[in-house]
Amino acid sequence: RLRFYATEPSILTLNPRRSQTGGGSRQPTTAAMLRRASQLLRTIPAATVFPRRLPQPHRHPLPAPPAYLSPAPRQPSYFYATESAAAPAARPPKVPRPLRTVGSLLRLNDIRDNPGATQQKTRKGRGIGSGKGKTAGRGHKGQKARGTARFGFEGGQTPLRRRLPRRGFKNRFSLTFQPCGLGKIAKLINAGKIDSSELITMKTLKDTSAIGKQIKDGIRLMGRGAEEIKWPIHLEVSRATARAKAAVEAAGGTVRLVYYNKLGxxxxxxxxWFAKKGRLIPKAARPPPKQRDKVDSIGRLPAPTKPLPFTSEELEFTAKREAAKVIAA
Known part of the structure; x- marks a missing residue:
């Protein structure tokens, strides 16, 4: 578009619209502006316009433009070639790929699953284009649109845990004892970790790693390696097998069955732990009626270091207990 501003008084005329309203301002009309514009364009000498691209060789070259109008030198393209433009380099010939041998038929990058062997997991809530976006097929509101089914719910039918019969039972009064063989104790005595002249308590067995760290209801003395006990030792444990007790007593030692509750x-x-909490060590608890016939005495607190000799009543009670075991067997 040509934007023309009339500045000469010769082309200024009165605008009839403005004159009717009483303004009387002199404004150029559109026809006068166009006539003056065409007159000025005819009088302006035509300027020489040079193309930005280089001329093609089959056309007559135009006269060289002045230096200040010459475009910046640039590399000629293949589409507008000049006399100085070089021909494009030829492409190198294609080298045929070598044929694959039998040894290269199977590679790690060629291993694939059979078609249909795998199936991608449906990712819900990933846009409407997936078919499972937004509500993911659940609809709006309602019980079935909220939350998930509880664990084990099978749609209303009888669940598996009720279809199968019950097997066995769980005894609430069962006790779990950590086993410890005499052979293990003999190795620790030979290694110098346990002093056989002192009383061997359950704390001694735990501190010397004769048993694990988890002791639930006590320690059971087993007869494994009983032939290695050749000197008298004195032990205080929760339970002991007949073979282990006979081996210790045959070597001149004693085995006392003691009771401790959880706090004991x-x-x-x-x-x-009690010193850290600022508490006193509690007193040892008496055994319940169901365990009274299975122990010799109440455990001593803190951990004793000297063996306690059996009284006549304890020996008599122990003899009756052993006789009852023989009769029951």
Missing amino acids: FRALLKPE
Whole structure:
């Protein structure tokens, strides 16, 4: 578009619209502006316009433009070639790929699953284009649109845990004892970790790693390696097999069965816990009626270091207990 501003008084005329309203301002009309514009364009000498691209060789070259109008030198393209433009380099010939041998038929990058062997998991809530976006097929609101089914729910039918019959039972009064063989104790005595002249308690067995760290209801003395016990030792444990007790007594030692409850075991194995909490070590609890016939005495707190000799009543009670075991067997 040509934007023309009339500045000469010769082309200014009165605008009839403005004159009717009483303004009387002199404004150029559109026809006058166009006539003056065409007159000025005819009088302006035509300027020489040079193309930006280089001329093609089959056309007559135009006269060289002035230096200040010459475009910046640039590399000629293949589409507008000049006399100085070089021909494009020829492409190198294609080298045929070598044929694959039998040894190269199977590679790690060629291993694929059979078609249909795998199936991608449906990712819900990933846009409407997936078919499972937004509500993911659940619809709006309602019980079936919220939350998930509880664990084990099979749609209303009888669940598997009720279809199968019950097998066995769980005894609430069962006790779990950590086993410890005489052979293990003999190795620790030979290694110098246990002093056979002192009383061997359950704390001694735990501190010397004769048993694991988890002691639930006590320690059971087993007869494995009983032939290695050749000197008298004195032990205090929760339970003991007949073979283990006979082997220790044959070597001149004693085995005392003692009772500790949960708090008593903590005071026996970790007495520093009570000092850290600022508490006193509790007294040993008496055994319940169901365990009264299976132990010799109440456990002592803190952990004793000297063996306690059996009284006549304890020996008599122990003899009756052993006789009852023989009759029951």
